[in-house]
Amino acid sequence: xxxxxxxxxxAHGLVKRFGDFVAVDRINLEARTGxxxxxxxPNGSGKSTTIRMLCGxxxxxxxxxxxxxxxxxxxxxxxxxxxxxxxxxxxxxxxxRVIENIRFFAGMYDVPASLLNERTQWVLDMAGLAGRESTIxxxxxxxxxxxxxxxxxxxxxxxxxxxxxxTSGVDPISxxxxxxxxxxxxxxxxxxxxxxxxxxxxxxxNRLVLIFQGRIVAAGSPTELKQQAMTGELLLIECDQxxxxxxxxxxxxxxxxxxxxxxxxxxxxxxxxxxxPRLRDAxxxxxxxxxxxxxxxxxxxxxxxxxxxxxxxxxx
Amino acid sequence: MLRRLxxxxxxxxxxxxxxxxxxxxxxxxxxxxxxxxxxxxxxxVRHIPVAALDYDNSQVSRELLSRFTASxxxxxxxxxxxRREIGDLIDRGEVTVALQINGGFAQDLRKGQPARLxxxxxxxxxxxxxxxxxxxxxxxxxxxQEFQRTQLLRTSLFASSQIPSIVxxxxxxxxxxxxSQWFFVPGVIGNLILVMVVSLTAFAIxxxxxxxxxxxxxxxxIGRLEFILGKTLPFFLIGLFDTALVSLVGTFWFGVPxxxxxxxxxxxxxxxxxCMLGIGLFISTISRTQQQAMVSGFFFNMPAITFSGFGTxxxxxxxxxxxxxxxxxxxxxxxxxxxxxxxxxxxxxxxxQMVGMGLLGSIMLAISVARFQKSLD
Ligand SMILES: Nc1ncnc2c1ncn2[C@@H]1O[C@H](COP(=O)(O)OP(=O)(O)OP(=O)(O)O)[C@@H](O)[C@H]1O
Ligand SMILES: [Mg+2]
Numbered sequence: 305x306x307x308x309x310x311x312x313x314x315a316h317g318l319v320k321r322f323g324d325f326v327a328v329d330r331i332n333l334e335a336r337t338g339x340x341x342x343x344x345x346p347n348g349s350g351k352s353t354t355i356r357m358l359c360g361x362x363x364x365x366x367x368x369x370x371x372x373x374x375x376x377x378x379x380x381x382x383x384x385x386x387x388x389x390x391x392x393x394x395x396x397x398x399x400x401r402v403i404e405n406i407r408f409f410a411g412m413y414d415v416p417a418s419l420l421n422e423r424t425q426w427v428l429d430m431a432g433l434a435g436r437e438s439t440i441x442x443x444x445x446x447x448x449x450x451x452x453x454x455x456x457x458x459x460x461x462x463x464x465x466x467x468x469x470x471t472s473g474v475d476p477i478s479x480x481x482x483x484x485x486x487x488x489x490x491x492x493x494x495x496x497x498x499x500x501x502x503x504x505x506x507x508x509x510n511r512l513v514l515i516f517q518g519r520i521v522a523a524g525s526p527t528e529l530k531q532q533a534m535t536g537e538l539l540l541i542e543c544d545q546x547x548x549x550x551x552x553x554x555x556x557x558x559x560x561x562x563x564x565x566x567x568x569x570x571x572x573x574x575x576x577x578x579x580x581p582r583l584r585d586a587x588x589x590x591x592x593x594x595x596x597x598x599x600x601x602x603x604x605x606x607x608x609x610x611x612x613x614x615x616x617x618x619x620x
Numbered sequence: 621m622l623r624r625l626x627x628x629x630x631x632x633x634x635x636x637x638x639x640x641x642x643x644x645x646x647x648x649x650x651x652x653x654x655x656x657x658x659x660x661x662x663x664x665v666r667h668i669p670v671a672a673l674d675y676d677n678s679q680v681s682r683e684l685l686s687r688f689t690a691s692x693x694x695x696x697x698x699x700x701x702x703r704r705e706i707g708d709l710i711d712r713g714e715v716t717v718a719l720q721i722n723g724g725f726a727q728d729l730r731k732g733q734p735a736r737l738x739x740x741x742x743x744x745x746x747x748x749x750x751x752x753x754x755x756x757x758x759x760x761x762x763x764x765q766e767f768q769r770t771q772l773l774r775t776s777l778f779a780s781s782q783i784p785s786i787v788x789x790x791x792x793x794x795x796x797x798x799x800s801q802w803f804f805v806p807g808v809i810g811n812l813i814l815v816m817v818v819s820l821t822a823f824a825i826x827x828x829x830x831x832x833x834x835x836x837x838x839x840x841x842i843g844r845l846e847f848i849l850g851k852t853l854p855f856f857l858i859g860l861f862d863t864a865l866v867s868l869v870g871t872f873w874f875g876v877p878x879x880x881x882x883x884x885x886x887x888x889x890x891x892x893x894x895c896m897l898g899i900g901l902f903i904s905t906i907s908r909t910q911q912q913a914m915v916s917g918f919f920f921n922m923p924a925i926t927f928s929g930f931g932t933x934x935x936x937x938x939x940x941x942x943x944x945x946x947x948x949x950x951x952x953x954x955x956x957x958x959x960x961x962x963x964x965x966x967x968x969x970x971x972x973q974m975v976g977m978g979l980l981g982s983i984m985l986a987i988s989v990a991r992f993q994k995s996l997d
Contacts, residue, residue, distance in 0.1 A: 359839050361996045380994070381841060389839040393832035399635055411627025412840035 310373040312495040317367035329518035342509030343499040388457035392468040398442030413460035427455035447478025467498040542596040628850025657808040665751040678726035806957035821900025859893040879964025888956035891977040895949035898984030
């Protein structure tokens, strides 16, 4: 168990290179006791690589990370006893029964025999799998599998939990249920670092870290991020010929981060009052019929698009 | 420590025995391969297809050819009239040997001059070709001798006893009938154990890497040795079981005599299986996918079998290759298998092979264990 004065997860200048390729570039990271930290970023941005370094599965190329107060490169075994990890790929044994998976991982984590039954029951209840003990794991629905995987990762009651896209491919109701479990654990003081692609899930986190091409590009609570990142005003435009409209808007001076959201467009402008008429004129000049233009509140997805778009522009 | 190991073992055995397919895969192929190999793997050369071309067309030449027809080693498939047909027949693989008797053969023989029998042989299979030429030589020589004897008998009675000749008196040790199954069946045992244990071990670990469970296990506090033991012990036991199974088939089906002690065979098998576990483990450390493991396995298995003395005797390999075979555990194991089976020798004779395998096994296991890290780098 971690003392209350050690920071559960603390990374400084963490780098991971694969050959010449820098997958993770000088990342600083901190997660406090009981905090749920969301780790966001597009595919290939280095989320899994970072988590694997924190679990002691990959050796950092540079920098340092302390997990539960232990250096991940020097004392990975000490780290492993104190963490739970769910990898991005479902990684329980599909050909074992539910109960056999639980017993197997309980054995691996050295759960004392006297506690085995209690823990097993706890995991079964938590995952809602009571009565399904002898189901072959591979035949469980996706959401159940993920809950079982979470259960197996916390059999030893770790104080720190690393979850790599735990809800990918899971239906919305199961996802919500999964997040309830995460929050229940956080309430008991477990520190959770979780990656996700779902923006609605990001809102459940106490703090978010946005990573792009191996670098952290923004961090803060969801509310902070929305305020910080969106300099300017976000407009929603509903019109026909979305493709054409997108091209037109990108040419309008001052308009940026034009993006398609469902069957509407989002665009960021410095000032709504003056920009709305200009955009409307530009669009109608190209024959686009606009049915609605109005300022809206930024969602995390907008923040995300805005940040990554700006950075990609700068790099290419 | 023991609880984790036990956990690994329980899991492995559940996985092996739950799936009917895996279960049959473990035990059916050894038996089937044993039967196939036992019948097919043979050095004996019989029924060599022959074409005969007789330009002499004399009583003598016909008599000589009839010796070939009568021989179990040759099948005279075609009587030709033109030598140009020979090339085609050999190209198409219809005959391996063509015998050409030129005109004047009988005359030369009668005059006591060297009579020529021309032999054209397809040597693309050099072993068969050599054996065939050897048999032809024997038949021709015997015929010449008998011819000479009848000639002499005709001129002077009793003179035949004066013809000097050497008669080979064969007194084979160990394998009285030169039965090649006896030679091969112990070899097949070695090959099977090699292929089974190496690939099973490599696949078992690489599969976990592929499906991602290895990553999940690596974040648990399990020790490297615990994991490796948990992963290899089942295959060690299965390997031993297969050795016993295949040995029983060898003894009771093929009737290969078992003259030595089961204890010596067991020690040899254990050491050999340890070597193979080391190799399998090594392959698993250099392969990310099961395909890669298969290819690496192939690169090990082929030379290991070729340069073990399974088919080609080691003594007929180039010197430097002979030296290299000392690095091949299968070489030692085959010597042990054949020693125990056919010669009934014990540890007093086979200890160098045991030591050889023990050393190789320890080195390989040590390297593999050192290479196997609880990390994804
Ligand atoms: N073992 C490896 N060898 C070489 N390159 C690697 C290795 N592991 C990851 N990478 C590369 O590093 C980059 C970051 O990968 P990583 O898996 O951390 O991304 P991610 O943010 O988790 O992406 P995703 O959302 O798709 O899971 C990718 O470009 C990937 O191809
Ligand atoms: Mg990932």
